[in-house]
Amino acid sequence: GFDRLLARLHQTDPKPAPRMVRLILRVLEKVVGFFERRTMRRVVEQAAARVVPYLLALSDDEMKFEAKATIQDIVTALVRLRKAVTSTAQEFVEIDEEGDQLQLQIALKCFLNFKSLEKQLAGLHDIQQFINRAHVKEDYELRNFGAGAQRPAYPACQSRIITCKYMAQWLLDNNIVDILFGEKAHIQLIKRCTDVIRLLAKEDFLEERHLDIIWNSLKGKYEADVTEILGGIRLFFGDLNTPLKDYLFLKIRAVPFSEYTPAMYNLLKHACHKLLIQKGDSRSDLFDILWDIIQDGTQALPREMREDALQYLPDLLAWQQSIPMRSVYLERCVAHLTQSRNVLVTLTLLQNILDIYPPTVDPLYEESPYDRKTSIARLNEEHGLLQCVINGVVQCASDGNCVELTTEVQSRLGFLSYILNRSAVKLTKEHVRTLWELTLPQPTVSAAARAEIQSALHLWFREMQLCGPEAESGLSPDVCEYLFGLISEFVTRETESLSEEGFDLFTHYFKLVNIYKGSLQMRESFANKRGEQEMVASSTESADGFDVLWKVALEAECLPVGKTAIRDLVQLTQNCMSGLELHLATKRQAFITECCKKLSVGHADSP
Numbered sequence: 001g002f003d004r005l006l007a008r009l010h011q012t013d014p015k016p017a018p019r020m021v022r023l024i025l026r027v028l029e030k031v032v033g034f035f036e037r038r039t040m041r042r043v044v045e046q047a048a049a050r051v052v053p054y055l056l057a058l059s060d061d062e063m064k065f066e067a068k069a070t071i072q073d074i075v076t077a078l079v080r081l082r083k084a085v086t087s088t089a090q091e092f093v094e095i096d097e098e099g100d101q102l103q104l105q106i107a108l109k110c111f112l113n114f115k116s117l118e119k120q121l122a123g124l125h126d127i128q129q130f131i132n133r134a135h136v137k138e139d140y141e142l143r144n145f146g147a148g149a150q151r152p153a154y155p156a157c158q159s160r161i162i163t164c165k166y167m168a169q170w171l172l173d174n175n176i177v178d179i180l181f182g183e184k185a186h187i188q189l190i191k192r193c194t195d196v197i198r199l200l201a202k203e204d205f206l207e208e209r210h211l212d213i214i215w216n217s218l219k220g221k222y223e224a225d226v227t228e229i230l231g232g233i234r235l236f237f238g239d240l241n242t243p244l245k246d247y248l249f250l251k252i253r254a255v256p257f258s259e260y261t262p263a264m265y266n267l268l269k270h271a272c273h274k275l276l277i278q279k280g281d282s283r284s285d286l287f288d289i290l291w292d293i294i295q296d297g298t299q300a301l302p303r304e305m306r307e308d309a310l311q312y313l314p315d316l317l318a319w320q321q322s323i324p325m326r327s328v329y330l331e332r333c334v335a336h337l338t339q340s341r342n343v344l345v346t347l348t349l350l351q352n353i354l355d356i357y358p359p360t361v362d363p364l365y366e367e368s369p370y371d372r373k374t375s376i377a378r379l380n381e382e383h384g385l386l387q388c389v390i391n392g393v394v395q396c397a398s399d400g401n402c403v404e405l406t407t408e409v410q411s412r413l414g415f416l417s418y419i420l421n422r423s424a425v426k427l428t429k430e431h432v433r434t435l436w437e438l439t440l441p442q443p444t445v446s447a448a449a450r451a452e453i454q455s456a457l458h459l460w461f462r463e464m465q466l467c468g469p470e471a472e473s474g475l476s477p478d479v480c481e482y483l484f485g486l487i488s489e490f491v492t493r494e495t496e497s498l499s500e501e502g503f504d505l506f507t508h509y510f511k512l513v514n515i516y517k518g519s520l521q522m523r524e525s526f527a528n529k530r531g532e533q534e535m536v537a538s539s540t541e542s543a544d545g546f547d548v549l550w551k552v553a554l555e556a557e558c559l560p561v562g563k564t565a566i567r568d569l570v571q572l573t574q575n576c577m578s579g580l581e582l583h584l585a586t587k588r589q590a591f592i593t594e595c596c597k598k599l600s601v602g603h604a605d606s607p
């Protein structure tokens with residue numbers, strides 16, 4: 001009976017179907033326990049000698065139409081039969097190893113079956129299962145026995161040959177990467193092959209030619225397929241050795257910005273992150289490519305990418321190993337401002353980099369001797385940062401052809417406030433006069449544009465310097481008084497057409513200067529439901545700008561401006577500090593007399 005079963009296995013015309021082979025092996029499994037081991041050993045060895053070549057000789061068409069479970073059952077039954085007629089532990093291990101090798105060969109055969117994508121996917125899946133088994137085995141051994149110890153294999157993988165290094169060598173010998181990403185590559189296989197590439201990278205079996213094959217597979221693909229491939233590269237990039245990381249990064253850098261997709265940009269960010277961890281400040285090209293993206297003048301990149309790079313570059317510079325590179329890009333930003341190149345983006349980047357620095361020096365990081373205040377002062381001293389920004393404001397405000405004039409001016413003024421409020425840098429009288437002159441009529445700027453610039457500057461001067469002793473930045477007291485003189489000249493000249501915004505600027509610096517000089521103080525007004533403070537005379541000296549306030553109250557055509565001026569005059573003549581009551585009474589009498597004179601003049605001029 002055994003001879004007839006073996007003869008059926010050896011039959012070539014007609015060739016037995018895989019299901020028939022499985023049936024024969026199952027019959028042998030059921031009777032193996034009823035015969036002598038010596039007899040069954042001969043039968044099983046003859047069956048194995050026929051079944052193994054039979055499986056490896058199956059054609060692509062035969063594999064295509066045969067269920068995967070059938071082939072798996074044949075291999076499993078053959079391994080069980082061989083173990084049933086074996087008595088030594090060493091032979092058990094050898095049978096497992098030969099079974100694993102056979103399964104790997106069958107998996108490779110399925111993977112190479114280009115007539116059936118389903119079989120290829122099944123073969124790739126089986127290969128990855130062996131890779132996962134090898135990882136689990138080595139993790140188990142390392143975790144439980146330590147490196148280099150004599151240890152038993154992981155119970156789920158008794159085979160000694162299935163190791164990560166063995167699998168990597170097997171993948172290399174069978175040109176798996178060449179097949180996956182070659183001319184007959186299919187995106188469904190590429191999407192599922194990450195574990196294969198990661199194993200080769202971790203075991204240092206991956207070569208530059210493999211990276212060339214993978215990178216060249218991007219050509220001629222749909223965007224969705226390119227996204228999948230780039231996502232896979234991103235997953236195994238961190239497993240590459242240093243030379244291969246550098247080699248692949250050069251390929252990424254060589255991609256024109258016009259061909260960038262979100263997946264390519266994410267790969268670039270990931271590569272920069274991994275390389276910075278590995279090499280630190282020695283890789284200035286990591287920052288250079290992000291700088292190029294931010295400063296891209298061709299507008300080839302989507303706005304979202306440029307804005308993200310605007311945040312990501314400072315994030316990388318915030319790392320401790322990037323400290324030496326910060327000054328490089330601060331100086332680059334100032335150079336761009338000097339040349340008026342991509343000003344708004346450069347201002348944002350410069351501010352983001354300055355925000356990296358701590359408000360005060362952290363003693364734990366001796367490599368960073370600068371805090372934010374010192375860094376700004378150093379940029380101003382060595383590169384003229386303050387003058388550079390002011391020149392930019394002047395140039396922008398004088399350009400009558402600027403499309404977004406208000407936005408451009410406000411952005412520059414906003415950064416000017418940033419450096420003044422976060423450092424000891426102060427505006428000089430020359431700076432103040434230069435900025436103030438921008439509010440005056442200019443031949444190259446239309447009346448509408450001038451009104452926008454004037455409004456922006458009035459608001460900026462108003463918000464830049466707060467009233468009270470807590471305002472340390474911006475203007476020193478003498479420069480503040482100088483600016484108040486310019487504002488007073490403007491209000492005197494433009495009294496009739498004075499706007500609420502212009503008068504608000506005047507009253508702000510009126511209070512500020514006179515508080516500095518000790519002529520008045522501010523106190524809470526219980527009569528004012530809005531919680532506004534009121535002015536209180538604190539000196540026998542008349543407040544600077546009192547006459548201008550009189551002029552506004554009498555001549556301003558804007559009703560709210562006139563009412564506010566009158567309210568301020570009344571406060572100055574009614575409120576005083578303790579001990580100044582007699583002086584205030586004299587001042588109040590003079591105020592009433594002056595009011596009567598003005599009324600009599602107005603009555604005489606009336607028809």
